[in-house]
Amino acid sequence: MNRQPFETPPQWWPPKLSPFMIRVWRSLRRYQQIRQHRLLDIDVRGAEHLQAALAAGQGVVITPNHSSHADSYVLYHAAEVLACPLYFMTAWQVFGMSSRLESLVMQHHGCFSVDREGTDMRAFKQAVEIVQQRPHPLVIFPEGEVYHLNERITPFREGAAAIAMTAARKAERPITVVPCAIHYKYQTDPTPELLQVMRRLEEQISWRVRTDLSLHDRIYRFADGMIALKEVEYLGRSRSGPLAERVADLSDIILQRLAERHGVEEPEGLIIPERVKNLRRQVISRLDELDKTDSAREPLVHDMDDLFLVVQMFSYPGNYVSERPSIERIAETIDKFEEDFLNAPSAGIRGTRNAVVTFGDPLPVPVTRDRATGAELTRQLEVRVQRLMDETLAATPVEISGQCPVASGQ
Incomplete structure (x- = not known):
């Protein structure tokens, strides 16, 4: 796990989403995707589900799993395919550990900071406003951390459902949540x-x-x-x-x-x-x-x-x-x-990889204050993201290194 500062955030970083600057930064984004994350090809599946929700004028929250620091690159590739920029709710530590230029680039890509350990009403209100009024989807990673579990979903926190339900209560348009699964596969043996x-x-x-x-x-x-x-x-x-x-x-x-x-x-x-x-x-x-x-x-x-x-x-x-x-x-x-x-700031990537990002059927968000409904929506999202992941795995052969025979009972 990456060691990060856990304290009261020094400031709040708002989104500065700019489609023009996203195009300007495209070459840098592609360079980092390949050089830092060794991620070559990205296959986008189920794009029609997200496209249909946007075409219907719905407010959309996307809830991907979060197994890698490359996830944002995968999602922005999907955004390019869909010709639709994205907003990202981002842990404040990501901004706090970045340079001013890096922070600005993230803000141009729709990122804004959230204090995951506190009651961050500023980030919460910003997220609700995006979902209620803006034309572009909001990405929230409900797992909350990068656990390096590419094929297994860890329990979702209820924040994404709470934001979607709060937005739905006062929105003038339907609100939906789109489950999303990201899976990585090595192309060279690490x-x-x-x-x-x-x-x-x-x-x-x-x-x-x-x-x-x-x-x-x-x-x-x-x-x-x-x-x-x-x-x-x-x-x-x-x-x-x-x-x-x-x-x-x-x-x-x-x-x-x-x-x-x-x-x-x-x-x-x-x-x-x-x-x-x-x-x-x-x-x-x-x-x-x-x-x-x-x-x-x-x-x-x-x-x-x-x-x-x-x-x-x-x-x-x-x-x-x-x-x-x-x-x-x-x-x-x-x-x-x-x-x-070994106290590595971030683990090295050992071989080149491809990724598959799959969008599932949108879930309509009910208009209610019932906390039990929020818990149920969170459960459904977790189940659906795991199902999307399982479907990807079912079509993916298991490649086992010669150094790694299948063992039982461990």
Whole structure:
């Protein structure tokens, strides 16, 4: 996972969508797509669904999965195919970690900032106004983070549904939400480079480099070793059992401790990203009350580190590689290892890739204030995006590296 600053945003960045500047920046966009993300071809499917909604004069929210930092490039390629610019709700940290020129380029592409950990009414009102009145769609990534899970949708947050339903209550036109799935596939085999990263990971923790084992087995050995280290750090001893259960248990223990420490009552049924969001909000508010040199900040900074660890663990479903040992899943897992254990600012892309972006049937947004309806709309969107992804995978052969035989029971 990428380490980002979590604090009160220094400012708000509004959208400055400019079709003219989008054309001006096209060559730069294409260059970065190929050079930085090694993304060659993009196949746009289901464009007729989005075109029909726009032709009918509807306000449109697009809800893609968010597995890669290349997602915005994929969507803007689709926008070019559709001859329709897009707005993007973008984490403020993306602006905060960019230069002024980079921020301006993003604003020209319709990006505006949102504080995901706070109650950002300015961003919320901007999003509602776009959906109600403007001719171009708004893109919201309901997963909220880049989890490097190209083939599995993580639980959607309810923000996209809340924005769409708020817009629908006072809009003079119908509002629809269009599910969208983005899938990446390697065109050149990244295995040789992945093996080099795996070697560095094993050497990092003073392990013998196990070239006699498959890459699949080395991934799971390393993951087991890392969770054992964290169990010793937080629990005083390592535990046994399935990897996924140990990750879930440790995450829950850390979150419970933090909730008790900060007096946060956690409603039942909250997904881990929402629990983390609520606790981060509390810690950030306390940090804001303290001077930068106050020694009382140190334990709060440690709490923020603990919350980041929980998000890191959440991004590792225990059976992701063994369930479908494609080179994409193997590469994504090692990419995350590189970020999490080798402290890479962003994982390298090991081979050239193609992408498929698929738009599904629009979902009409009901005019209601019922929170249960918002939760149901969120559930339907999550299911539909996963279905679009599954349909893409069904038509995609699984390519397994010679270093990665299918293994069972892991």
